[in-house]
Amino acid sequence: MSDHTALTPARLEARIDLDALRSNVRRLREIAAPAQVMAVVKADAYGHGMLPCARAALEAGAAWIGTAVPQEALALRAAGIEGPILTWLHSPGDDFAALVRADVDVSVSGQWALHAILEAVERTGRPARIQLKADTGLGRNGVQPHDWPLVVDEAVKAERDGLVKVTGVWSHFACADEPGHPSIQLQLTAFHEALAYAEAAGVRPEVRHMANSPATLSLPESHFDLVRTGVAMYGLSPAPELGLPADHGLRPVMSLVARLASVKRVPAGHGVSYGHTYRTSEETRLALVPAGYADGVPRAASGVGPVSIGGRRYTIAGRVAMDQFVVDLGPGGGADPDPRPGDEAVLFGPGDGGTPTAQDWADATDTIGYEIVTRIGPRVPRVYHPVDSSAPNA
Incomplete structure (x- = not known):
């Protein structure tokens, strides 16, 4: 991970304006309110340096940190980052036990992942924090509607047995950067249906979230309890159709x-x-x-x-x-x-x-x-x- 300060002028350097990042996080909090902001720092904070950007985002009031792969979440914990961290991209064989020990929230996008987490709980003797992800139409990670009841019901049983805490229910947009795209409303409807089933089954999540950067800027009805801001936090517009960064009160970092x-x-x-x-x-x-x-x-x-x-x-x-x-x-x-x-x-x-x-x-x-x-x-x-x-x- 790139996380250092050059002592002498370099042939080439990426100058990272942490004050701009803090300002962007504060602005995104204003836009999303009353929803909280998750600062997404995957891929070395979009190339900006994961640890400095995570710290700056938390200083500016971000309530959650988001990572893609487990190694990112564990590196943040090892560096002393406290508070809730969500990681969402896993493969069989990943070290779920380390995530459980580190109190990292682990996304569940299929029954295999839930079983792997439960095995980690048995090995560690500690309950896991999990979030259930619904595939509402993006077609990547997430539980398809026909499998949603099976995964939700098994997670609820595991929670009643004291093995897990279901901290969140979430999904992700496919076309939020294309204002007016018909899939947006279809996905929102599908997410509401997934939430309704989960809540009827007994899930009481701390956070429900669906909005990425473009949805944070343009779809207030998608904010729920939490928004996940990645590229907007670094002062870039998710799409020219949504305006320049300055149009949203953001500055490139x-x-x-x-x-x-x-x-x-x-x-x-x-x-x-x-x-x-x-x-x-x-x-x-x-x-x-x-x-x-x-x-x-x-x-x-x-x-x-x-x-x-x-x-x-x-x-x-x-x-x-x-x-x-x-x-x-x-x-x-x-x-x-x-x-x-x-x-x-x-x-x-x-x-x-x-x-x-x-x-x-x-x-x-x-x-x-x-x-x-x-x-x-x-x-x-x-x-x-x-x-x-x-x-x-x-």
Whole structure:
């Protein structure tokens, strides 16, 4: 997990604005009220650094922490994160006993998972905290309606026997980022039906939850007791159709900044990077940015990725390589910027002063903002502002 603060300027660094993250969590709490907020920190907090972001979210009033895989939840517990944590993506053979010992809430999406948890309870001698997930139409994890009574009834029996505590009932939207999509209301109806059966069977959950980031921002009827905010917490819009981050009072948390490795003048007709898919049209200056697809810069950004250097916006020239790419700065002169090696190149950030955003990169590469930030690799240091006291050498 990336969880450290760089001591010296790096060739490339991901600057994480923890104050922006705290502000985003407070804003999402306002939007969701009276529902609580679960801060989702899966995938190393969408590339932002799991532990610092979890701590900052809790400081800002998040009531729950959400993770995908068990290792994430256990790492948070080992680092001293207290309070409720939910983990939801499991496979047979996972260490359910460790989750039970750590008082992590474990999602149940099928009868096999419930049986594995009950075996862990027998081994540990401790009751488990579980949440029942209904597949209301997404078609991924979750219990299908025809199996829901079987799983609910078995969970209720286990609760009466003192083996588990059913702390939640939940589901997940397929198309909440597409306002007006017909599946949204169908899924809400299916969730209400699943809740009605569970409650009639004797389930008294602490939390009922269905809303992800887009539903938190656009579907108040889906908030129930708790909303699960992932990408919105990091200041990105779940979808352009829902508006820009600023439209929701959110600010992007990550800025990806490199330091130029070289700036040199080349003649007209000079090939640039692998395959010479770009050739200079005139005598010009080429800047080398030491960031590539090994760092998480999409190779699909070749020829289209936006970069800001010296306050001016440029486009990647030629192919993105494993460790570097090139920007054509133009011939220079007049009011043109005159960058030097060591000067900053902003790949994306909050968009201040016209600099690119993660959404700009997503648009350029035909993907989503989630992928742009999450793919930033472990060899890119995360630099926290203000300094995260949990990080080594802080």
